[in-house]
Amino acid sequence: MSPLPEHLLQATRSRTEKVEKRARAALAQLAKAGAPISFTAVARKTAVSTDFLYKHPELRSLIERHRTKGGQVTGARSAEADSSSTSAAVRALGARLAQQRQSHHQEVALLRKALEVTQGENLALRRRLAQYEVD
Template sequence: MTDARTKRTQTLTAAAKAKSQAKTKAAEQAIRALIKRGEPITFQGVQREAGVSHAFLYNHPDLRGRIERLRSQARTVPAPAAPADAESTLVLALPSQITRLKQQHREEVQALRDALEQAHGENLDLRRELARRGLPQAAIAETK
């Protein structure tokens, strides 16, 4: 090999190594960010966060092992029983509560309609009584 070719090869090798180190650093930071936010550690999540390819993550044994280990730990950690039970109870209770409130609303609206109908009837009866007694139209108009 010539001296120029050797130098180009060394430069390209150094650039590739620097690029790989930068990607590795980005992946490590992505893993820490996902952990900090409490998000699941997956290859796809790390890839998206770090801006690296799946192939890069799978081809680096250290990163691959760490992601697989963190992913399996997340799967084996049982969810807290109380919040899950409380949430499922809430999900089951809300539809029945909504149904009950809708029924109550319909009954209250019907009661208001009945009361309004009765008030209109009484008002009509009073106007007729005023007209029968022969009161002036002005008195009847004031009651409207």
């Protein structure tokens, strides 16, 4: 059984079909105008994410074919460029994540130390108060 109700699945399919049609139309317009064809150019013209274009197999192959026809990027070079830019992005995000993790660990250590100090002060005040309380 699907986690989504049927009406939501239909709405998603309908929206996807509309975006596919817009992407194909944008691709045709770019090709007709002789403009450089890339995933970014089609995404901007279509108002859709490049992620959608990359994940949609038919649109991806269409864009890659048009891009190759334009003489901008050959198939072997495009795969190499995509993988190098992807790995560079992954490395950059990994480094940023490691830096944030270290920063958070330092912040947590400082907060724990402050909590220990506060709990110690609280205990000392409770002991002083206990001296003045009459049972």
